[in-house]
Amino acid sequence: MADFGHNATELVIDDKESGIFRIHRSAFVDDDILKMEREKIFDKAWLFAGHVSEFPKPGDFITRTVAGRPIILVHSDDGEIRALMNTCRHRGNLVCREHKGSNAEVFRCFYHGWIYNTRGELKGIPGEEAYSEAFDRESLGLEPAPRMHNYRGCIFISYDPEMEDFESYMADALPLLDNTLDQGDMEFVEGHFKYSMRANWKLLVENSMDGYHFAFTHERFITHFLPDVGLGAHAEGTPGPGSTEDNVGALPAALGNGHATIALPNANRASGAATPYLERYAPEGLEAYRKMLAAGHGKDKAKMIEFGSGNYLIFPNLMIIDGWFVFRTFYPTSPDYMEINGWACMPKEDSPELRKARLEWYMGFQGPGGFATPDDVEGLEGCQMGFKTHKEVEWSDISRGMNGNTKGGSSELQMRAFWREWHARLATGQHAVDTND
Secondary structure (H helix, E strand, O other): OOOOOOOHHHOEEEEOOOOEEEEEHHHHOOHHHHHHHHHHOHHHOOEEEEEHHHOOOOOOEEEEEEOOEEEEEEEOOOOOEEEEEOOOOOOOOOOOOOOEEOOOOEEEOOOOOOEEEOOOOEEEOOOHHHOOOOOOHHHHOOOEOOEEEEEOOEEEEEOOOOOOOHHHHHHHHHHHHHHHHOOOOEEEOOOOEEEEEOOOHHHHHHHHOOOOOHHHHOHHHHHHHHHHOOOOOOOOOOOEOOEOOOOOOOOOEEOOOOOEEOOOOOOOOOOOOOHHHHHHHOHHHHHHHHHHHHHHHOHHHHHHHHHOOOEEEEOOOEEEEHHHOEEEEEEEEEOOEEEEEEEEEEEOOOOHHHHHHHHHHHHHHHOOOOOOHHHHHHHHHHHHHHHHHOOOOOEEEOOOOHHHOOOOOOOOHHHHHHHHHHHHHHHHOOOOOOOOO
16 A cells, blocks of 8 residues: 555546546545645635524524634624634633524623623623733634625635635636525525534535436435326436436536536526426426516526526535535544535525425435435445555546546546645645646
8 A cells, every 4th residue: 555644646646638537545534634634725715604594683693613613603783794703712612602593782601701792892801800901801802713705695714814815716616606696585494404424524525516326326216206206207307317417518517726516507408406396396486486587687597597506516615506405514523524514595585385395305305314315424434434445445536527428427527626626735735727627
């Protein structure tokens, strides 16, 4: 077995001329590589933290862990959205221990009672007279995240004060995010999934954009769920054998800076993944929704918006899956364990009928007892168990579709785009020059 140690340059074989792309399996099991990922990727990226619909009114807040740091996302009393580091400036305890709340006026640390307002300003210290004249209360407010950007309600933060601007970082992925957000006045439906997996986080990046596994891993969805809801196996618009990209014009694309998609928005696509289900179970609501989109965007653009962008990645770890209304993030706690958050993102304009159908489609596939999530957990944990042989079986192959060969079905270009950015970050600390084939 090759011993690469901290030499990240040799972890990837990328032979574009021959059409071979391989990943050394130490990338999935090595503690030193995870340490480099935290320093060179997660600490130097724009990371999705939440959506304003989760805390819409002044005094509303949520708490969340983003790249290992506890944060408070709060709608402050002055109307501003803030991302505050959730640690007391006194002795470091969590200032806010609730998952979410509303109408808050202050956050009070339970340990010694220091009080902060919703802007993060320190407003109360029990026994403050015990401090010297050099004590400066105004300098001891809750520390904001080094960088925060509110993009159309999506809150991104970065722990790098010198981080490049958000729009530059997003590169060609920004139009896809816009296409998703153009679906309406978007909101995260109340509640979200929190679960974990005994697998390396990069496996979920791959899996979330992998059309190849669908017909095999999710066979029950095709052979049981679709017929049971009256659609039949391989209903138009739903994934068929070997690919989630069977619609016209649905080809994978590298979007720069590690972002990638299985399908660019395209007005010529036959439908979106949810279309047959919504047409059957919410026909009136869907028709009204389509009229709203067409009135606001025109017929062709409305089709692009409704049918979406398939599954796309905002590097390093935000997956958006338009066909199932999914926003998903995941963070490693060790090389073989990750923690996952998932939200359902839907238009506020939905009729009750349409909202009910969207949620049933979402839960039936993405829910904890759905036809996808348990299958994917089983699949990725199986990969991680297989990696115990990494000293004897060193390389994973991600060559499918190189040199433009897509005769056998779905390409893995979208995964290679991620890995090329990952490799460049670890090896050089910079963006990859080119993530395309």
